[in-house]
Amino acid sequence: MQELLIERRSVAYFSMEIGIDEKIHTYSGGLGILAGDTIRSAADLKVPMIAVTLLYRKGYFHQRLGEDGWQHEEPAPWAVEEFMQEMGPRVKVTVHDRTVHLRAWKYEVRGITGFSVPVIFLDADLPENSEWDRTLTDYLYGGDDYYRLCQELLLGVGGIRMLRQLGYTDVRSFHMNEGHAALLTMELLDEEAKSAGRERLMEEDRKAVQGKCVFTTHTIVPAGHDKFPMEMARMIIGQRDDFFNLEGVLHDGHTLNMTRLALNLSRYVNGVAKRHGEASRQLFTGYSINSITNGVHAATWISEPFRQLYDKYIPMWQKDNFSLRYALNIPKTEVWDAHMQAKRKLLDFVREQTGTVLDENVLTIGFARRAATYKRGDLLFQDLERLKGIASGAGRFQVIYAGKAHPRDQGGKELIQRIFRAKDVLAADIKIVYLEDYSMKLGAMITAGVDIWLNTPEPPMEASGTSGMKASLNGVPNLSVLDGWWIEGHIEGLTGWAIGNGLPENPQDRNHSRDAASLYDKLERTVLPLYYQDRERFIDVMRYSIAINGSFFNTHRMMQEYVLNAYFSC
Numbered sequence: 001m002q003e004l005l006i007e008r009r010s011v012a013y014f015s016m017e018i019g020i021d022e023k024i025h026t027y028s029g030g031l032g033i034l035a036g037d038t039i040r041s042a043a044d045l046k047v048p049m050i051a052v053t054l055l056y057r058k059g060y061f062h063q064r065l066g067e068d069g070w071q072h073e074e075p076a077p078w079a080v081e082e083f084m085q086e087m088g089p090r091v092k093v094t095v096h097d098r099t100v101h102l103r104a105w106k107y108e109v110r111g112i113t114g115f116s117v118p119v120i121f122l123d124a125d126l127p128e129n130s131e132w133d134r135t136l137t138d139y140l141y142g143g144d145d146y147y148r149l150c151q152e153l154l155l156g157v158g159g160i161r162m163l164r165q166l167g168y169t170d171v172r173s174f175h176m177n178e179g180h181a182a183l184l185t186m187e188l189l190d191e192e193a194k195s196a197g198r199e200r201l202m203e204e205d206r207k208a209v210q211g212k213c214v215f216t217t218h219t220i221v222p223a224g225h226d227k228f229p230m231e232m233a234r235m236i237i238g239q240r241d242d243f244f245n246l247e248g249v250l251h252d253g254h255t256l257n258m259t260r261l262a263l264n265l266s267r268y269v270n271g272v273a274k275r276h277g278e279a280s281r282q283l284f285t286g287y288s289i290n291s292i293t294n295g296v297h298a299a300t301w302i303s304e305p306f307r308q309l310y311d312k313y314i315p316m317w318q319k320d321n322f323s324l325r326y327a328l329n330i331p332k333t334e335v336w337d338a339h340m341q342a343k344r345k346l347l348d349f350v351r352e353q354t355g356t357v358l359d360e361n362v363l364t365i366g367f368a369r370r371a372a373t374y375k376r377g378d379l380l381f382q383d384l385e386r387l388k389g390i391a392s393g394a395g396r397f398q399v400i401y402a403g404k405a406h407p408r409d410q411g412g413k414e415l416i417q418r419i420f421r422a423k424d425v426l427a428a429d430i431k432i433v434y435l436e437d438y439s440m441k442l443g444a445m446i447t448a449g450v451d452i453w454l455n456t457p458e459p460p461m462e463a464s465g466t467s468g469m470k471a472s473l474n475g476v477p478n479l480s481v482l483d484g485w486w487i488e489g490h491i492e493g494l495t496g497w498a499i500g501n502g503l504p505e506n507p508q509d510r511n512h513s514r515d516a517a518s519l520y521d522k523l524e525r526t527v528l529p530l531y532y533q534d535r536e537r538f539i540d541v542m543r544y545s546i547a548i549n550g551s552f553f554n555t556h557r558m559m560q561e562y563v564l565n566a567y568f569s570c
Contacts, residue, residue, distance in 0.1 A: 009049060009050040009168055009170075009171060010049075010172040010568070011048060011173045011174075011175060011567050012052060012163060012168065012173070013035070013038065013039065013042075013049055013052070014051075014159055014181035014184060015051065015052075015178070015180075016031070016053065016140075016151075016177075016178065016180035016181065017031055017032035017053065017141075018032055018035040018036050019032035019035065019440060020035075020036040020039065020107060020119060021107075022440045022441045023078060023083065024083055025056065025058075025076045025077075026053060026056050026140065027440075028060040028406075029369070029370045029404070030218075030370065030465070031177070033296075033440065033443075033466065034177075034466060034555075035177055036297075037295070037296050037297035037555045038558070038559065039051050039119060040109055040111070040299075041297055041556050041559040042111075042117050043115055043116055044113070044299075044318075044319070045111070045559055045560070046115040047117075047567075049117050050117065050118050050120065050163070050168060050171075051118070051119040052120045052122070052159040052162070053120070053121055054122050054123075054137045054154065054155055055122060055123040056137060056138060056140045057077060057125060057138050058075045058076065058077050058139055059075065059078060059139075060139075061076055061407060062076045062437055063404045063436050064437070065416065065420075068420060069418075069419065070413065070416075070417060071413045084106060085105065085107075087120075087166065089104065089162065089165035090102065090126075091161040093153060093157050093158045093161070094238060095133070095136075095150050095153055095154070096235055096236045100154065101124070101128040101129055102122050102126075102161075102162065103123050103126060104162050106119070106120060106121075120159070120162060120166070122154060122158050122162060123137050124136040124137045125137060125138075136150055136154060141406065145228055146232065148226065149226075149228050149232060149236050152182075152226070156181050156183030156185070157183055157184065159181065159184060160187040160188060160191075161187065172212070172567070173214050173566065173567045173568070174188070174213050174214065175214040175216070176214070176266070178217065178218050179217070179226055179257075179262045181262075182215075182258040182261040182265075183258075183261075184213075185209055185261060186240070186243050188209045189201050189246075192204075192208045192209060193205050200242045201242045201246050203247070203248075205246075206247075206248055206249065209265050210264075212267070213262070213265055213266040213267060214266055214267070214268045214567065215263060215269045215270075216271075217259060217262075217263075217269065217270075217271055218463050220276070220283050220461065225257065226257075226259070227256065227258070228255065228258075230253065230254055230255060233256035263284060263287050268569070269287060269289045269290065270289065270290040270291055271291045271292075272292065272294045273291060273293045273294065273463060273464040273485050273488065274293065274487065276291065276460075276463040276464060278291075290565065292558060292562060292565065293558065294464040294466050294553075295552075295553050295554040295556070296466050296470050296553065296555060297555045298321050298555075300444075301444055301447065301448075302448075303341075303342040303444070303449075303474055304341075305341040306475065309334060309335070313330045321551060321554040321556040322552070322556075324473075324547060325547045325548070325551040326547070327543050327547040327550065328543050328544070328547045330543065332539040335539055336539055339474070339542065342449045342474060343364065343449045345445065346364075346400070346450070347360055353436075354435070358398050362396045362398050363397040363398070363451050363527070363528060363531045364397070364400060364450045365399045365400070365452045365454050366399075366400050366447065366449075366454065366471070366476075367453075367455070368400070368401065368403055369403050369465075370403055370406070371404060371409075371412040371413070371416050372406075372409065372411075373411040373415055374457060374461040374462075375462075376457060376458060376515075377403065378418045378419055379512060379515060379519065380399070380422075380454070381418070381422035381426075382513055382516035383520065384426060386520050387429075387430065388426065390520060391430050393524070394528040394529060397430065397528065398431040398432065399430065399431075399433075399454075400433055400446060401434040401435065402434065402435040402442055402443070402446060403438050404437075404438050443467065447471045447474060447476065448470075448471075448474040450471070451476065452478075452479050452527060453468050453472075453477070453479065454479050455467070455478065456480070456499065456515065456519070464485050465484040465486070466485070468480055468485070469549065472545040472549035473546065473550040475543065476545065477497070477538075477541045478490070478495065478545070479496055479497050480496065480497075480499060481500055481515060482498050482500065482501065488553075489552075489553055491548065493526075494544045495544050495545050495549050496545065498518075499522060500515045
């Protein structure tokens with residue numbers, strides 16, 4: 001076992017979940033996938049980063065769907081030793097008056113130039129721990145609030161201690177990817193006080209820690225911001241009056257709000273799209289919140305046919321994603337041929353998994369993301385008779401769905417069932433499939449293989465969204481609500497089409513049928529006629545999707561913004 005990692009690292013990136021490999025089940029969705037793409041681009045661009053997360057031995061979950069569409073969850077264990085190297089150092093964290101021992105596993109993410117970013121996975125499954133404590137790193141987002149806060153204490157405090165044990169003493173920026181890791185600030189505060197020879201925290205410690213931390217907030221959905229009763233926080237963390245009462249640390253004296261904690265102790269804070277930054281400033285008044293729009297790692301999400309096409313016409317695309325703007329020079333016939341190869345691969349997979357035969361000559365719409373009510377996966381089915389009329393008049397189309405609901409999200413599970421019911425009602429007119437067990441591999445296949453990417457969130461609830469970015473990189477135009485990143489990437493009729501006007505409404509006044517009507521109009525009067533009657537122009541939209549959106553909405557550009565504005569700006 002390697003005792004120390006001796007490479008100098010200036011940035012420590014903390015994330016509750018990281019999607020770094022299809023077979024490593026340490027992610028659930030967008031947050032984890034973004035983290036993985038961020039690390040890949042850091043490796044490509046030689047950013048001196050090290051990443052820290054927890055090791056979830058039983059994963060998130062495998063999704064199984066019944067005939068009625070009801071979701072069933074199964075454990076998703078994986079063989080840690082096949083992918084990672086165990087490190088030598090051990091650290092201890094006090095959790096509810098118990099000592100929890102942690103070890104670390106290392107996974108190396110290697111960039112296109114050979115530079116690598118180590119990812120440290122913290123593991124509590126050790127014989128020194130009690131039987132229950134050994135399960136603290138079993139499940140991602142599992143258990144209750146007590147379990148969750150214990151995990152977040154291990155990630156924040158245990159993560160800092162492990163970095164120190166591994167020899168990382170000169171980290172300049174600690175980047176908290178969401179508030180789950182915010183308790184790392186407590187450990188940094190303790191380090192500052194100890195270095196000054198003091199037993200209690202002081203104002204100068206707060207200022208010093210604030211100068212070291214960067215925080216990215218990802219959502220304005222209330223459930224996305226972890227809050228714990230102060231009684232529970234004191235029970236699990238300890239009676240740390242010097243921490244809990246330090247001015248400028250907590251928002252109030254009744255709740256440990258992880259987002260507020262991170263906001264209060266960070267020198268740089270950002271949302272994940274321009275609209276999201278604006279919404280976050282309204283939600284968290286009094287804070288300086290910037291915006292860095294998310295991206296995706298181009299080389300990870302581009303299908304093999306398009307990879308070959310880009311290698312042929314834009315040989316520098318992997319090192320310089322911005323060079324994808326030259327996609328306008330790729331012959332239309334070759335763009336279409338590459339797309340059809342990706343489409344056939346997807347339709348073959350659908351046939352193998354479901355027995356449903358989809359026609360490669362029929363316009364295929366894709367919708368794949370976490371099944372949450374605010375994402376409105378069933379908006380397409382607001383008016384089934386109208387939908388039948390469009391299919392029989394403007395042109396045939398078929399739809400491919402995928403996405404998991406959180407195990408405790410009853411509304412998300414019921415949403416999947418509504419899609420299943422619509423699928424049955426429309427069976428004679430429109431073919432619809434719902435692919436179970438959404439994963440990185442399946443996501444890449446769908447975003448590359450459909451003809452149109454559909455996204456229908458309730459404005460302004462979509463913080464950024466990245467699935468549509470993956471589609472753009474593969475020449476798939478977006479048909480989406482003007483929210484999140486699409487406000488920035490949308491040029492009507494050039495990179496795709498807008499649903500609705502994008503203006504947020506008061507929740508009590510929200511009328512979903514208005515967005516549904518806009519969706520139907522765009523599909524019937526614009527998208528289907530263009531696809532079937534003017535293929536040349538449709539391919540133009542495909543090429544502009546790559547040239548305008550693919551060249552910009554990637555994690556290479558995003559990482560450059562973090563380097564310039566957040567990591568080394570102070």
